Amino acid sequence: MDSRNYSLADFISSSNMDIMELAKQFNEYLEDIHLRKQLQSRRVSLSGSGPEMDVIDPYDGHVRHMINMASNDYLNLTKHPKSVAAGIEAVKKYGSGAGSVPLLGGTLDIHIELEKRIARFKGCEDAIIYSNGFGSNAGTLAALLKENDIAILDMLVHASINDGCKGIKTEYFRHNNVSSLEKILKKVKDHYRTKLVVVDGVYSMDGDISPLDEIVNIAHQYGAYVMVDEAHATGVIGEHGRGTPEHFHIEGRVDLVAGTFSKALGVVGGFVAAKKEVVRYLHYFSRPYMFSTAQTPQTAASLIAALDVIETEPELRQNLWDNIRYFRKHLLEMGFNIGNSQTAIFPIIVGDDYKVREICRELHENNVYVNPVQYPAVPRRLSRIRISLMSAHTRQHLDTVLELLESLGTRYGILTPKVAEIL
Numbered sequence: 396m397d398s399r400n401y402s403l404a405d406f407i408s409s410s411n412m413d414i415m416e417l418a419k420q421f422n423e424y425l426e427d428i429h430l431r432k433q434l435q436s437r438r439v440s441l442s443g444s445g446p447e448m449d450v451i452d453p454y455d456g457h458v459r460h461m462i463n464m465a466s467n468d469y470l471n472l473t474k475h476p477k478s479v480a481a482g483i484e485a486v487k488k489y490g491s492g493a494g495s496v497p498l499l500g501g502t503l504d505i506h507i508e509l510e511k512r513i514a515r516f517k518g519c520e521d522a523i524i525y526s527n528g529f530g531s532n533a534g535t536l537a538a539l540l541k542e543n544d545i546a547i548l549d550m551l552v553h554a555s556i557n558d559g560c561k562g563i564k565t566e567y568f569r570h571n572n573v574s575s576l577e578k579i580l581k582k583v584k585d586h587y588r589t590k591l592v593v594v595d596g597v598y599s600m601d602g603d604i605s606p607l608d609e610i611v612n613i614a615h616q617y618g619a620y621v622m623v624d625e626a627h628a629t630g631v632i633g634e635h636g637r638g639t640p641e642h643f644h645i646e647g648r649v650d651l652v653a654g655t656f657s658k659a660l661g662v663v664g665g666f667v668a669a670k671k672e673v674v675r676y677l678h679y680f681s682r683p684y685m686f687s688t689a690q691t692p693q694t695a696a697s698l699i700a701a702l703d704v705i706e707t708e709p710e711l712r713q714n715l716w717d718n719i720r721y722f723r724k725h726l727l728e729m730g731f732n733i734g735n736s737q738t739a740i741f742p743i744i745v746g747d748d749y750k751v752r753e754i755c756r757e758l759h760e761n762n763v764y765v766n767p768v769q770y771p772a773v774p775r776r777l778s779r780i781r782i783s784l785m786s787a788h789t790r791q792h793l794d795t796v797l798e799l800l801e802s803l804g805t806r807y808g809i810l811t812p813k814v815a816e817i818l
């Protein structure tokens with residue numbers, strides 16, 4: 396099979412093929428990408444997340460020492476001594492697992508402490524915590540919305556939000572476009588019981604920020620509630636890293652502040668901060684909370700320590716922002732199309748799936764770890780290389796990557812010189 400003629404969209408199981416046959420054909424597709432040395436997914440790290448990473452080369456089995464430009468560990472808290480030590484102490488004290496689901500024996504005192512800490516950090520009355528971020532979003536939405544309700548989603552929200560709204564009446568508005576949202580709100584305002592607008596604070600494939608202040612105003616004007624997914628905003632934006640509501644000075648005005656513990660906080664899990672009674676409702680009706688074992692003790696303890704670090708070591712966020720400004724300035728000067736990126740996530744938009752895979756192959760061979768993002772995850776004309784920055788990247792890391800990108804960008808013809816737009 397020639398993989399250039401196919402994409403993941405051709406292998407979605409709604410085709411006529413039996414699933415075993417479909418899986419076989421999909422494997423042939425992946426095999427062809429592998430033969431072209433373009434298969435980048437599931438590369439194995441021997442060292443964990445950090446600005447540099449030891450990675451097993453999938454083609455010759457040797458260990459490559461690489462610059463890691465692919466992690467969501469924005470503040471490098473996965474290896475912060477306080478977070479690591481707190482996790483180790485928790486395992487010694489409580490053991491390796493919580494032993495049960497939260498409602499039936501699995502709730503530890505450190506889970507309650509974490510709920511209180513994340514609620515306070517987000518300026519909300521209370522919070523529910525989950526063992527993963529995907530289930531947190533999907534389970535919360537499925538619990539809150541029913542027949543006669545409507546979800547109104549930004550067209551680029553995360554997959555977990557789309558999955559949570561399956562089977563529920565859903566409308567999409569144009570990305571970050573408040574007029575498009577208002578049109579929908581006008582149309583639906585008298586026809587549904589609960590109306591919930593859901594957006595991401597920072598978009599995971601674009602790095603742009605939602606105009607949350609305007610969204611909250613317009614939604615409330617039409618009697619709709621707002622939920623924001625703060626996965627990539629928590630720890631990164633807002634003066635104290637409290638996220639998008641802090642960035643726009645609207646803390647306390649967003650009805651549901653969701654997020655993950657897996658990005659800047661450097662562990663795993665999800666949360667939803669809201670009014671006390673909503674949180675209590677979710678304890679009994681959100682299925683991934685009710686029917687799934689509570690977070691491990693290590694997770695909860697490392698997260699409490701990570702929140703302490705975010706509150707007491709602002710220099711980590713300042714370093715990250717120095718890196719963001721530096722990298723952004725140089726990418727724009729070189730003429731890369733980085734969309735509306737305003738945060739630590741940089742889409743290098745190439746607009747050709749095959750070129751994206753070739754550039755990523757060359758970056759891999761030069762020991763730079765990045766990820767290709769292609770159709771159907773994004774439209775073909777917007778296929779891209781996704782780069783994310785960390786606080787611990789040095790100028791040398793950034794310069795090495797920038798130099799390589801410039802030479803590849805020139806060779807593959809993807810640069811359009813323009814005046815730098817400096818933050």
Ligand SMILES: Cc1ncc(COP(=O)(O)O)c(C=O)c1O
Nearest residue numbers: 527528529553599626655657664
């Ligand atoms: C915007 C957004 N929301 C939710 C999630 C799910 O979070 P987790 O990976 O913690 O399950 C992700 C994860 O990748 C994400 O990017």
